Each structure stands twice: as structure tokens, then as C-alpha cells.
Amino acid sequence: MTPEKIDQLFDYVQERCLWQFFSRAWDREENIDGILKAAAALLTGQPPALETPMDRLFYADAKVMVSDLRERFPWIEDSGAAQIRDLLHGLKDKLTDFTITRSLNHELNHTLY
Amino acid sequence: MPMVLLQCDKDIPEREKHIYLKVDGEDSRDYLPVANASTIPGTLSERGCAFCGAKLVIGGVLKDTIQMIHGPIGCAYDTWHTKRYPSDNGHFQMKYVWSTDMKESHIVFGGEKRLEKSMHEAFDEMPEIKRMIVYTTCPTALIGDDIKAVAKKVMEARPDVDIFTCECPGFAGVSQSKGHHVLNIGWVNEKVGTVEPEITSKYTMNFIGDYNIQGDSELLQQYWDKLGIQVIAHFTGNANYDDLRSMHRAQLNVVNCARSAGYIANELKKKYGIPRLDIDSWGFNYMAEGIRKISAFFGIEEKGEALIAEEYAKWKPKLDWYKERLRGTKMAIWTGGPRLWHWTKSVEDDLGVQVVAMSSKFGHQEDFEKVIARGQAGTYYIDDGNELEFFEIIDLVKPDVIFTGPRVGELVKKLHIPYVNGHAYHNGPYMGFEGFVNLARDMYNAIYNPLLKLAATDPRGALTTPAKEAAE
Numbered sequence A: 001m002t003p004e005k006i007d008q009l010f011d012y013v014q015e016r017c018l019w020q021f022f023s024r025a026w027d028r029e030e031n032i033d034g035i036l037k038a039a040a041a042l043l044t045g046q047p048p049a050l051e052t053p054m055d056r057l058f059y060a061d062a063k064v065m066v067s068d069l070r071e072r073f074p075w076i077e078d079s080g081a082a083q084i085r086d087l088l089h090g091l092k093d094k095l096t097d098f099t100i101t102r103s104l105n106h107e108l109n110h111t112l113y
Numbered sequence B: 001m002p003m004v005l006l007q008c009d010k011d012i013p014e015r016e017k018h019i020y021l022k023v024d025g026e027d028s029r030d031y032l033p034v035a036n037a038s039t040i041p042g043t044l045s046e047r048g049c050a051f052c053g054a055k056l057v058i059g060g061v062l063k064d065t066i067q068m069i070h071g072p073i074g075c076a077y078d079t080w081h082t083k084r085y086p087s088d089n090g091h092f093q094m095k096y097v098w099s100t101d102m103k104e105s106h107i108v109f110g111g112e113k114r115l116e117k118s119m120h121e122a123f124d125e126m127p128e129i130k131r132m133i134v135y136t137t138c139p140t141a142l143i144g145d146d147i148k149a150v151a152k153k154v155m156e157a158r159p160d161v162d163i164f165t166c167e168c169p170g171f172a173g174v175s176q177s178k179g180h181h182v183l184n185i186g187w188v189n190e191k192v193g194t195v196e197p198e199i200t201s202k203y204t205m206n207f208i209g210d211y212n213i214q215g216d217s218e219l220l221q222q223y224w225d226k227l228g229i230q231v232i233a234h235f236t237g238n239a240n241y242d243d244l245r246s247m248h249r250a251q252l253n254v255v256n257c258a259r260s261a262g263y264i265a266n267e268l269k270k271k272y273g274i275p276r277l278d279i280d281s282w283g284f285n286y287m288a289e290g291i292r293k294i295s296a297f298f299g300i301e302e303k304g305e306a307l308i309a310e311e312y313a314k315w316k317p318k319l320d321w322y323k324e325r326l327r328g329t330k331m332a333i334w335t336g337g338p339r340l341w342h343w344t345k346s347v348e349d350d351l352g353v354q355v356v357a358m359s360s361k362f363g364h365q366e367d368f369e370k371v372i373a374r375g376q377a378g379t380y381y382i383d384d385g386n387e388l389e390f391f392e393i394i395d396l397v398k399p400d401v402i403f404t405g406p407r408v409g410e411l412v413k414k415l416h417i418p419y420v421n422g423h424a425y426h427n428g429p430y431m432g433f434e435g436f437v438n439l440a441r442d443m444y445n446a447i448y449n450p451l452l453k454l455a456a457t458d459p460r461g462a463l464t465t466p467a468k469e470a471a472e
């Protein structure tokens, strides 16, 4: 795992993914967790969870993301399952830092929508 | 120093917090413009009022509903004709406007009786229409007219009608944004779940935050029909009032305009467990991505791919024709908020256009997070921009074309910079594949229009009658 690779994944998500910018901190957290989990399954050849409507939502977002990542970053195909999990873990930390922990958005923690 | 104090703002230094110049290596954890905050005294804001956000943007789109505006006549006209959202029933909502036309004596003695009379009159005049939204405005809110009580009385007298009340006077918030919020939350609390839809497909969704501007919803509806997805409610493009009462039965909420309608999607998720999927419906690349995600959710990927292939075959060569001619164009986007982030990357990727300045009237910080993540370095990101700032930004970035509303559009036309209506479009629809070709065509026609050069030529030369400025 290299920080450069995490940066590449992060830059992709920043540019393409609206789910990281939902209205409230808990929605953002739920999306980041759910979509990266589904992406990990897809990238490591595991069957993604499809039981609940939220599972299917995360799968839909993750599917597009994974196909883009494969196209943009061919090195991802050569990464082993453990490495993929590390990369996505690093991506999750960085996304959480940017969009939740250190976000300057004042509305993130309002209790109401 | 990425927050920028423009020269014209030297006497209102608070404006520095609202204008950001993106620099490589920085991000929205370091700087994020203040947004959705009160307009600073001394700045001539381009914003609309909170009532306008509820009526003009969302409620007024409905095609089978009387929009009773309880206020002076000006509130009605200001929120009637500037948006062009047609409907497939002969554009009922664009042909008529309803107002209680409050005058001084009604303000002094109260307007409830006048409202009740106007509501009956409207229903009597249009007996085929059984649905109504009643809005308060500044004066009727200030005198405390109880529009809910009046609506209840009218519904008791007319059991076949249904009325929704929206209490969001112009002063209720800092901009249109408050009106979006009040209507969204009021609707989900009072009306969703009161009608059961007829389910005609295995796949059902609501399409939220698309107002059928020049036919956007009708164009996208062709895609959903091809995919076999039943749209229970369009919120609110080309929609009927009762469609929106059935929103609780959809399996998925697809959100285009997260600013004006993200609230209802969030509430539907919280109350009914319906997932929220945000997509961009402008641009080839984005539209294809949105269709892929929706198809993946329903497990109909093959149909989705076939639709995308068909649309690309039909429209991509036309888009590319314009791309060749638009590459390198410098564009400014001065609209409400979300179109900044919907468009900046789609015009860049699909048309080779560079967005050099963006201004939002009512975006929140969430919108700035999105647009700064997607937009370029060297671009200005402005909250609640005013006229003098626009002049200065134009000098700084020299845009070739500006997408904005008719008011600012008139201003930039005088500078002989081409303007395209970024709110209501020049010749839309702009959504979907076909729509983005329309957008490209309007941009191309604006930039290459020879009239601009003619308009900039002053044949009077030295004979021009001098006009004195007040200060001289």
C-alpha cells in the first residue's frame, strides 16, 4: 500500500462521487462505510450483499466506482485481497477526514434535515 | 490567500469570506466559502425571496394545481412567468396565475375572508381542478392570517378538494433556499402517505429535484419507460399533486437537485426506509453513470447498457461536432447553486470547456464542497455575488460565455459577452443526452453569434451625446 495509490483513489472519489457529500455527517458516514464495503467485495471477487434496499444502493454506487477504478488504475488488478482492503481502509480514513472530521461545513451536525 | 477580497468590496470586507480562488494543493478543509448566510448590508444581492423558492421553484410546477398566492399582486407576477416548465396537459400551470390581491384595507382588517372567497372563486371558475396550494407572503404572514384554518374550512365545504398550505413568507430565510426547505418538509409531513398509487411495474422510483424545465422530465421519462421503471412521482416536473402524495411507495429515490429537494429524499429515507441515490442528469458521461447506477439497483444492467448504447449512437456524433468547436471556451456559471457542481466537470469532459468562475445565489456549504472538489484550480467560487463583483470577476477571468439568469444576463449582454439562460435555458431541454447537445448548440450559437460584434459597434463615433454620471 502506498499513499500515492490512496491519493489516486481519493482524487477519483472527490471528482466523481456525490455520495460523499450528503447533507449530514451520519449520512456521509453511512455511505462511505456501505459503498467501500461493497467495493471491497467486488474488487476481491466476493459476492456483494444484496439483501436490503440499502445494500442494493451501495452495490449500485460501488459497481460504477469499481469499474471506473479498474479502467483508470490498471495496477488495481494486480493487487491482492489484503492490499485492496488496506487501500480501501486508507481511502476511508482520508474521506472521513475530508468530508466529516475536518469539514468546514457548518450544517453537518444539525439534528434535523 | 485563497479567500479573495475584491477591490469593489473594500468597504464591505465581510465579502472576503464568500469568495474563494482555488489553488493547487489546497482543499475545502482549509477554506470553504460562507454560504446560506444573510446578505451583507451594502451588497446588492441577486437573490430571490423565500416564498419564491417554494412557489416558483417547486410548487408552481404542478400541472393540476391552483397556486393561490395570499398577498399583494406583485408576489404573484414575480413568481409566475420567469421559469419555463411546460407540462403534457397543455401547460395549465403556465397559463394561469392566482392571487388574493391584498390591498391596504385587507391588511388593516385582516385577509382571511378575502382568502376564503378567492379560494372558492378559483375552484368555481375551474371546476375540473380539485387541488390547491395556498402560500403566505410577507404581508399576510405579518398580519397573522391563519391560512391553515381557512384551508380547513374550504375543504370542509368542498369534500372533493385537497389543499396544501405553505407558510413561507419572503422574509422567512436568507434566500430562496428556505422556501425549498419549508415546502419539502411540509409536504412530507402532511401529504406523503395520503394516496395509494397504482403499481404497474416491478421497479418503482421517485425522481426528485427536476422541474421539467423546457421538457427535462419528459425527455428523461423516455429513458425510464425504456427501462420499464415506473416513476411514482416526479418531484415536481410535469407532476400531478396526488403523485406526490404517493411518494412513500417507491423503492428508490433518485435525486438530481440535492439543494432544492434533498430534504424530502432524506425524510423519505428516515420515515419509509427508501434509499437515496444522487445522480447528475446533465452531461453524457454523468447521465450514462446515473442510468448505470439505477439499472444496477434494480438488477437490469443489460437494459441500461442497451439504452446508453442507443443514445450514444444517436447523439454522441452531434455532441462531438460541437466539442471540436467549443474546446478551450472559457465559461462562467452564475446560477442558483447546484448547477455549478452539476456542470463544471460535465462541460469540461464532454465539451472541452473550461469553467473559470462560478457564483451561487442560494447554495449551502455542501454545494461548495461539491463544486470545489470537482472544479478547477484558478477558478473563482462565489457565494451570493453582486453586480460589481461580477464586473470585476469578468475583468479577471475574461469568460467567453456566461450561463446565468435573465437579470444578470441583461447586464452581461451590455458588455457584449454572450449569455445563455442557465436557469430556464435558451432552447432546452438540457438534461439527458439529447439535452446536452441542446446545451452545446446554445453555447456554440451564443459564442459564434455575429450580432455581438455588430452590437459592440457604435456608428456615432465622436458625435455621441455625452451622458453625465451623477457623481460628475
Ligand code: SF4
Pocket (backbone or CB within 6 Å): B049, B050, B051, B052, B071, B074, B075, B078, B136, B137, B138, B139, B169, B170, B171
Ligand atoms: S419578499 Fe415578500 S412581498 Fe416580496 S415577493 Fe417575496 S413574499 Fe412577496
